[in-house]
Amino acid sequence: MYTAAQLTDFSRRILEEIGYSTEMAQLGAKVLVSADLRGVDSHGVARLSGYIRLWEKGRVNSTPDIKIVHETPSTAVLDGDAALGLMVAPKAMEIAMSKAEQVGTGWVSVKNSNHYGIAGYHSMMALKKDMIGLSMTNASPLVAPTYSAERLLGTNPISVAIPTRNQPPFVADMATTTAANGKLEVLQRKHMEAPQGWIQSKEGQPTTNAFGVKEGGALLPLGGDKEHGSHKGYILGSIVDIFSAVLSGANYGPWVPPFVAFLDPSDDPVGEGIGHFFGVMRVDAFRPKDDFLDHMDNWIDRFRNSKTTSGYDRVLIPGDPEREMEADRLQNGIPLLAPVVEDLTKLGEKFGVVFET
Amino acid sequence: MYTAAQLTDFSRRILEEIGYSTEMAQLGAKVLVSADLRGVDSHGVARLSGYIRLWEKGRVNSTPDIKIVHETPSTAVLDGDAALGLMVAPKAMEIAMSKAEQVGTGWVSVKNSNHYGIAGYHSMMALKKDMIGLSMTNASPLVAPTYSAERLLGTNPISVAIPTRNQPPFVADMATTTAANGKLEVLQRKHMEAPQGWIQSKEGQPTTNAFGVKEGGALLPLGGDKEHGSHKGYILGSIVDIFSAVLSGANYGPWVPPFVAFLDPSDDPVGEGIGHFFGVMRVDAFRPKDDFLDHMDNWIDRFRNSKTTSGYDRVLIPGDPEREMEADRLQNGIPLLAPVVEDLTKLGEKFGVVFET
Numbered sequence: 001m002y003t004a005a006q007l008t009d010f011s012r013r014i015l016e017e018i019g020y021s022t023e024m025a026q027l028g029a030k031v032l033v034s035a036d037l038r039g040v041d042s043h044g045v046a047r048l049s050g051y052i053r054l055w056e057k058g059r060v061n062s063t064p065d066i067k068i069v070h071e072t073p074s075t076a077v078l079d080g081d082a083a084l085g086l087m088v089a090p091k092a093m094e095i096a097m098s099k100a101e102q103v104g105t106g107w108v109s110v111k112n113s114n115h116y117g118i119a120g121y122h123s124m125m126a127l128k129k130d131m132i133g134l135s136m137t138n139a140s141p142l143v144a145p146t147y148s149a150e151r152l153l154g155t156n157p158i159s160v161a162i163p164t165r166n167q168p169p170f171v172a173d174m175a176t177t178t179a180a181n182g183k184l185e186v187l188q189r190k191h192m193e194a195p196q197g198w199i200q201s202k203e204g205q206p207t208t209n210a211f212g213v214k215e216g217g218a219l220l221p222l223g224g225d226k227e228h229g230s231h232k233g234y235i236l237g238s239i240v241d242i243f244s245a246v247l248s249g250a251n252y253g254p255w256v257p258p259f260v261a262f263l264d265p266s267d268d269p270v271g272e273g274i275g276h277f278f279g280v281m282r283v284d285a286f287r288p289k290d291d292f293l294d295h296m297d298n299w300i301d302r303f304r305n306s307k308t309t310s311g312y313d314r315v316l317i318p319g320d321p322e323r324e325m326e327a328d329r330l331q332n333g334i335p336l337l338a339p340v341v342e343d344l345t346k347l348g349e350k351f352g353v354v355f356e357t
Numbered sequence: 358m359y360t361a362a363q364l365t366d367f368s369r370r371i372l373e374e375i376g377y378s379t380e381m382a383q384l385g386a387k388v389l390v391s392a393d394l395r396g397v398d399s400h401g402v403a404r405l406s407g408y409i410r411l412w413e414k415g416r417v418n419s420t421p422d423i424k425i426v427h428e429t430p431s432t433a434v435l436d437g438d439a440a441l442g443l444m445v446a447p448k449a450m451e452i453a454m455s456k457a458e459q460v461g462t463g464w465v466s467v468k469n470s471n472h473y474g475i476a477g478y479h480s481m482m483a484l485k486k487d488m489i490g491l492s493m494t495n496a497s498p499l500v501a502p503t504y505s506a507e508r509l510l511g512t513n514p515i516s517v518a519i520p521t522r523n524q525p526p527f528v529a530d531m532a533t534t535t536a537a538n539g540k541l542e543v544l545q546r547k548h549m550e551a552p553q554g555w556i557q558s559k560e561g562q563p564t565t566n567a568f569g570v571k572e573g574g575a576l577l578p579l580g581g582d583k584e585h586g587s588h589k590g591y592i593l594g595s596i597v598d599i600f601s602a603v604l605s606g607a608n609y610g611p612w613v614p615p616f617v618a619f620l621d622p623s624d625d626p627v628g629e630g631i632g633h634f635f636g637v638m639r640v641d642a643f644r645p646k647d648d649f650l651d652h653m654d655n656w657i658d659r660f661r662n663s664k665t666t667s668g669y670d671r672v673l674i675p676g677d678p679e680r681e682m683e684a685d686r687l688q689n690g691i692p693l694l695a696p697v698v699e700d701l702t703k704l705g706e707k708f709g710v711v712f713e714t
Binding site for chain 2: 070072073074075077102103104105107109144145146147148149150152160162170172174175176177178179195197198200203204205222223224227228229231232233234235236238239241242246247248249252253254270271281282283285286287291292295296298299302303306307308309310312314315316318
């Protein structure tokens with residue numbers, strides 16, 4: 001077991017080693033480890049060495065000038081200058097929050113960025129000020145639209161965080177696919193079949209082969225097939241792509257650069273880097289804050305205590321599982337798989353930073 | 358077959374008969390018939406007599422004072438004064454568009470409204486000004502959250518309309534359930550089973566009984582079951598509910614008033630009427646308009662012409678089926694089912710307006 005402080009410290013030192021300022025490295029490390037704490041292990045320190053490989057390829061800038069390139073009172077486009085999204089996204093959220101303070105809401109589309117960790121870290125920044133936060137990002141193409149045999153969209157997550165009074169906040173953070181890639185990796189390790197509706201083969205046929213995506217197939221949009229509404233998952237992934245990249249000037253659809261360093265980006269890009277989209281709404285831009293918070297508590301109370309289907313003892317509110325995981329891991333530590341420990345140890349050796357096991 | 362002009366004229370006259378001004382009646386009729394034109398028959402003139410029954414019960418106000426009750430430069434809450442949502446929603450969109458003109462974006466949450474027709478009519482209003490439009494509404498509770506045996510959410514649709522240059526616009530309009538109620542009605546008429554993942558029984562068990570919802574069961578959120586991501590459909594429906602009603606002061610969740618006059622609203626409401634939420638973003642609040650429109654055309658072109666799975670000759674872009682239906686029905690007329698014709702004929706007789714068949 002590892003403590004969050006230990007993993008954050010290690011990550012910060014590695015990010016400093018590749019040239020990030022202490023302040024940026026600390027922020028990036030904090031965003032990264034927030035994923036481990038919340039149980040989204042695929043987006044935490046397990047990704048660090050991948051980020052460093054992108055930097056080694058010259059695809060990540062560690063001395064970025066992140067700046068606004070277009071704005072109105074309620075909007076901005078931020079140029080991430082090829083920094084890690086881990087640091088670009090919080091800056092975009094700060095801008096959105098500041099605009100919301102001024103005119104009620106703030107909306108920031110980001111170009112020229114890289115992977116930004118978990119969507120939920122960024123949306124949740126708004127909660128401290130009792131604002132509603134929204135975060136989304138496009139991602140490397142792995143998902144086939146309904147009726148398509150091509151990978152044209154990423155898992156394109158959406159996160160929405162909504163403040164409450166006494167209840168824990170409502171925090172949704174979801175990929176717009178039926179299942180995230182991380183779940184497939186679990187099945188692969190166990191040599192199990194995937195459920196119907198998760199993936200299709202290289203030829204575009206439904207498959208339960210958990211290695212289907214690795215073998216050239218695609219993840220399926222939420223819904224799985226047309227009869228179960230996959231065109232709606234395709235719609236959601238498309239909206240994320242367009243708000244994140246067509247609005248900002250980033251790459252979209254199949255042009256989004258791969259997250260892995262061994263695959264090269266398109267030599268015919270349609271924009272710069274990957275894109276994100278953020279929104280912040282002040283609740284008191286709509287009604288008195290106390291009224292809103294009281295009704296959110298009532299909403300959550302009613303849903304959580306509704307009658308359950310047999311076999312389940314409660315109805316979950318978005319954010320419940322991750323919050324409970326975080327409480328557990330803050331107390332008991334964060335487990336890491338052996339290959340991740342090995343990977344981080346080697347990474348540390350390369351940069352002269354000891355990864356203490 | 359009926360022409361759009363004929364159905365609009367009839368609907369306008371009925372709405373005038375219950376007291377709406379000619380201008381409001383014309384607008385309401387136009388919104389209503391736009392559903393018939395786009396092939397969303399469940400939301401068109403088939404609903405007119407239901408609206409009138411709500412008015413007869415005193416639940417619809419035909420001489421409303423629709424007004425802003427709270428605002429900032431980028432936001433407003435609109436009180437629909439119990440009018441039909443058909444007329445309230447376009448007013449909310451006008452306000453959102455006007456705010457977007459001023460500060461880049463506009464966001465309007467609406468309380469004290471009623472059913473607003475198809476979500477897509479309203480989002481598409483923004484297209485005329487090359488703006489992005491967003492429209493959502495809560496609705497009578499028919500949907501059970503994941504693990505719940507209770508109906509706590511409506512089919513809570515989301516529509517997003519995005520302008521283009523030479524391509525037809527991107528127009529998404531989707532319920533946040535696996536299947537809309539209208540599709541169940543088709544199966545019921547044909548005495549067919551429903552697919553797995555559409556509905557659950559009164560006891561909260563999966564069922565393929567197409568009458569399951571009528572017998573006290575519930576529609577399932579997009580995804581169908583947990584393994585296929587139903588918690589994500591539940592998240593989406595929840596966000597629509599909260600943005601539409603907790604932000605505005607309308608009824609939410611199980612308190613949303615039923616759309617049918619024979620079911621009474623809760624005697625312990627948590628707000629006023631039903632709620633909607635609208636957003637408008639000026640694309641040139643993010644980047645030069647021409648750049649945006651060109652890249653949207655490129656996005657659509659790439660997706661539409663992607664390689665298809667076997668058995669399908671093209672990948673659809675959101676809005677394609679409805680646009681093609683509208684072109685067909687503008688040319689060839691709108692078909693109505695015999696019970697709808699009978700219903701409208703009787704409605705006409707009651708108000709002294711001839712429904713010409």
